Amino acid sequence: MSVKVYGCNHIAIEVDDVERAVAFYEDVFGLQKLDEGEGDAFFKLGEHQFLAMFERTKSERDVVRHFGLIVHDESQIAGLRTKLTEKYGIALIPGFRCDFHDPFGNRVQVVDLHDESLVWLLPYQEVQKAGLRPV
Numbered sequence: 320m321s322v323k324v325y326g327c328n329h330i331a332i333e334v335d336d337v338e339r340a341v342a343f344y345e346d347v348f349g350l351q352k353l354d355e356g357e358g359d360a361f362f363k364l365g366e367h368q369f370l371a372m373f374e375r376t377k378s379e380r381d382v383v384r385h386f387g388l389i390v391h392d393e394s395q396i397a398g399l400r401t402k403l404t405e406k407y408g409i410a411l412i413p414g415f416r417c418d419f420h421d422p423f424g425n426r427v428q429v430v431d432l433h434d435e436s437l438v439w440l441l442p443y444q445e446v447q448k449a450g451l452r453p454v
Contacts, residue, residue, distance in 0.1 A: 333375045
């Protein structure tokens, strides 16, 4: 039997304070919280994915392991860079457009729609309204 993978369902990260992590991800990325419980929270990521966060007493800082989020364009990446550095005092990782460690040690990479394949973008209404189709 051959397996066909259709994408990524979710990403799970560890945080040392779930309430503070919820506030950070809501503020920085405007994520919509789907659910939360004791020591966990879940956010909608795009049309078909979600971000799960689980509270742990101690988490390690990720060096290479990371997850990537897609935003609309370079102006949103620029706004994120400013918010991260000025409001949160977070240092960006040199050599990347917008890579950083969140306050909980998770490495995050931010790209924009320009960086992505049209196939990934098809579920998004903006792409459908523009009438774009894969070749």
